[in-house]
Amino acid sequence: MNAALLSLKNISMEYSNFIAVDDLNLDIKKGEFISLMGPSGCGKSTTLRMMAGLDNPTSGALYLDGESQLEVPTEKRGMPMVWQNFALFPFLNVQKNIEFPLKMQGVPSEARSKKAAEWIERMGLTEFAKRNISQLSGGQRQRVALARALVTEPRILLLDEPLSALDSHLRIKMQTELVRLHKELGITFIYVTHSQSEAFTMSDRVVIMNQGKVQQIGTPKQIYRAPNNAFVAEFIGMNNLIPGAVLRLEDKTAEIRTDLGIFKARSFVGAQKDTPSKLVIAADCIHLDGSGEQKISGKISGEEFVGSVITLFIELKNGQEFKVQKQQHEVESLNLKYGADLTLSWNAENAFLLAS
Numbered sequence: 002m003n004a005a006l007l008s009l010k011n012i013s014m015e016y017s018n019f020i021a022v023d024d025l026n027l028d029i030k031k032g033e034f035i036s037l038m039g040p041s042g043c044g045k046s047t048t049l050r051m052m053a054g055l056d057n058p059t060s061g062a063l064y065l066d067g068e069s070q071l072e073v074p075t076e077k078r079g080m081p082m083v084w085q086n087f088a089l090f091p092f093l094n095v096q097k098n099i100e101f102p103l104k105m106q107g108v109p110s111e112a113r114s115k116k117a118a119e120w121i122e123r124m125g126l127t128e129f130a131k132r133n134i135s136q137l138s139g140g141q142r143q144r145v146a147l148a149r150a151l152v153t154e155p156r157i158l159l160l161d162e163p164l165s166a167l168d169s170h171l172r173i174k175m176q177t178e179l180v181r182l183h184k185e186l187g188i189t190f191i192y193v194t195h196s197q198s199e200a201f202t203m204s205d206r207v208v209i210m211n212q213g214k215v216q217q218i219g220t221p222k223q224i225y226r227a228p229n230n231a232f233v234a235e236f237i238g239m240n241n242l243i244p245g246a247v248l249r250l251e252d253k254t255a256e257i258r259t260d261l262g263i264f265k266a267r268s269f270v271g272a273q274k275d276t277p278s279k280l281v282i283a284a285d286c287i288h289l290d291g292s293g294e295q296k297i298s299g300k301i302s303g304e305e306f307v308g309s310v311i312t313l314f315i316e317l318k319n320g321q322e323f324k325v326q327k328q329q330h331e332v333e334s335l336n337l338k339y340g341a342d343l344t345l346s347w348n349a350e351n352a353f354l355l356a357s
């Protein structure tokens with residue numbers, strides 16, 4: 002049996018006439034690393050707060066190991082939260098901060114110090130154990146916050162944008178540390194983030210939300226390669242979408258009329274004949290050497306480097322911007338110039354239709 006550790010059933014959160022979370026269903030497995038992602042205000046933090054017991058849903062049910070949690074107070078749920086601003090106690094030193102939750106549980110002083118010392122060592126904080134929180138860097142504070150949350154050996158750790166206050170170098174380092182901790186401890190991590198790279202790098206599954214509703218739940222690969230609606234495809238950022246009307250829809254092929262021409266695609270759930278639809282092509286499925294069957298032309302309007310990957314921005318003749326993602330050496334070998342005409346191409350098997 003593959004029973005969920007934490008189960009949210011038809012959970013909604015309504016503030017006077019505003020629905021922050023709308024009929025959300027989610028089953029989270031033991032040991033899973035799951036991320037909630039979506040635009041600002043989509044209800045990610047509210048969902049996490051309801052899991053922690055900091056807010057109670059207006060309707061729905063929440064089960065931990067099959068037992069309803071709605072009457073269980075935060076401190077009894079055993080789901081500590083790590084916050085973006087760390088929320089450490091400024092009047093306690095590192096060691097006392099880490100010991101604090103054990104003290105709340107009534108753990109005797111000697112056992113507390115021993116347990117805290119283990120976590121201080123594990124998180125590389127030995128030389129800072131007696132320091133005040135104000136004397137620590139952002140990365141050190143985040144490690145104290147993690148140690149304080151994990152010292153009670155919870156089954157579930159809730160993390161609300163825990164890396165967003167850190168600089169990009171430290172963020173990547175802490176991502177590696179979080180993945181390592183997750184693997185070593187076997188604890189379920191539920192992680193809220195704006196960052197696609199954080200969610201996709203670390204998670205087993207990602208939940209994409211918009212306006213309080215779940216849009217898709219899947220592995221990073223499923224979300225990236227098979228978004229199930231136009232919102233997800235656009236939100237993921239590295240897809241190109243061309244609006245049009247479906248001309249033909251068969252088992253394995255589809256055709257769409259757009260103002261850039263008629264294109265073939267593999268068909269997809271949700272699209273219907275003679276209805277508005279969007280053709281979706283991932284930026285890394287586009288060729289610059291004209292070798293694909295479907296072609297459009299445009300002019301290079303910009304580029305962006307991330308590591309060894311370049312994203313080229315191409316202005317199409319209808320003014321739409323297309324993104325093409327390639328390895329740097331591949332782009333360099335083509336000797337492309339800003340403003341130069343370029344033929345973009347792709348194969349129909351890499352294009353699919355989504356309902357608008």
Ligand SMILES: Nc1ncnc2c1ncn2[C@@H]1O[C@H](COP(=O)(O)OP(=O)(O)OP(=O)(O)O)[C@@H](O)[C@H]1O
Nearest residue numbers: 016019021039040041042043044045046047048195
């Ligand atoms: N106490 C409250 N009263 C009224 N509205 C609230 C309250 N708390 C949150 N909201 C609203 O609920 C919606 C969801 O908020 P939430 O904090 O869950 O969003 P989020 O996805 O975490 O956003 P962000 O990424 O910006 O943190 C927002 O529109 C927010 O303004």
